[in-house]
Amino acid sequence: MNAHLDVGYEERFFYSGGHKLHGRLYRPAKAPRAVAVLHGATGVPHRFYRDFAKWLAETQDIACLTYDYRDFGASARGPMKASNATMADWGVHDQQVARDHLRNSFPDIPLWVIGHSLGGFMLPFQKDLNQIDRVITVASGPAHVTSHPFPYRFLAATYWYLTGPIATFLAGYMPGKRLRLGNDIPSGVFWQWRRWCTSRGFFAAEIGNGLPMPDWNGLKAPLKVVAIRDDVLIPPATIWKLMQFYPEAPITQLTIDPLSYGLEQVGHIAAFSAKNRALWPDLIA
Template identity: 50%
Template sequence: MTQTVTIDGPAPLTGTFFAADAPRAVAVLNGATGVPHRFYRHFAAWLAETQNVSCLIYDYRDFATSARGHVKKVTATMLDWGLHDTQAARDWVSARAEGLPIWVMGHSLGGLLLARHKRTNEIARVITVCSGPVHTTDHPWPYQAMVRALWFGVGPISVATFGYVPARLSGLGTDIPGPVFKQWKRWCTTHGFFAADASVPAAPEAALTCPIRMVSLSDDQSVPPNAVARLADLYPGSPTQHVVLNPNDFGLTKVGHTDAFRRQNAALWPALIA
């Protein structure tokens, strides 16, 4: 069964819940920056229909189906998306879990700030995909040149001109709100990522203790495996497992940062949750 839902939190969020007939767990999937929740619908349906794991997918505040006005008026930050909205979505799942194990899945941004959640003892397992505290210097060339152009040229000029980064310039195919872009840039161009950002609350020591499966793709130039490996530093209280998947091993030629969740790459899906 598929259901459109509204998640109450600091800001209203719109999502879709895929309910398994006989669930063994319930999951929330936190998406990547600038990726609408409908992109994950085939994966969420697969979880519910073949793995007996109910799954919530949703859009961050003021983005895609959660948008409430023009993007140039959005005041949401990267922290709002990556912490406050992921907390609200997990709260929604927790209230309906009925004693089932709760999985938290995070794609890119969606896996970075979970140690700062409340009631982390409710989480049975975490699965992250292409998520890590990446720095500009982690990107291989010539891809790094494109990223530098976004951070130091196209992005700031767009925000100053339009108030946001238009879809045709963001490289993501979606509009990125100005405050989100500014904080995103600051994190990714600072060694230590968000450690120097005073707006990011400190995480309680060893706040998260459940197992974390960190999945990276060998051909991901946006958050390469070496950056994914550093994600373990953000979760010192959890046993972590870093798995690097090579698309060729699954009969695929190219996957990269985003496309692990595309239906044509479904051969990867059992390895994501193994």
């Protein structure tokens, strides 16, 4: 426990394919009414979600587990250029293990999955979807390089076809920090992510070859799909394509307009930033 927090937290460790993952569980002062595992976006460390997870525990009585994928953030164990991690490792295996860890820790409490970007579209490739009681996805959808509005589409094309490949080839990993494009990620994550975002079928070509066979009908829990109006990475029209991945789930949709909350912008990442906490009640409502 930490005296500086109004809620308690515990460091949590669990293993995915021999990789030790580091997470943190935020717990309310009383027995939680639900528990939530928060699957983060690509290249976003779990510490970024700290304020949101703390808010869930403090104000909603929901225990929340945040964590970092293998070979990234707090789960990094050695030089990134030595990593053989892929996007599938993060989105299928690591997400599964984190969810199982939380389910085993709280077997009799409703289980929520909150997915940010990558965290929201990999559930069909996972097991035991019947154990999930609710799913909330934020800024998550199968984006293609042509999905982005102009002029950002030019920047995305440059990243996928020029800057990203050259930098990753030279460094042995995607040097996001050096390029001022976020955090560093393993090369295998970058290359698989690039294939999906430059393919019309997104990850379809890798099903059965790099990705397990999906259970498209497995999720039957309520699903809330949240789009951010000023998100140029995954615009609302692309967000709604996510719904085809979950045909059996009862779905509600929400488009967040930053101006209606008195905010200038939110974009793809910042919905979980403390400066935008005005959004949070509507994200989970």
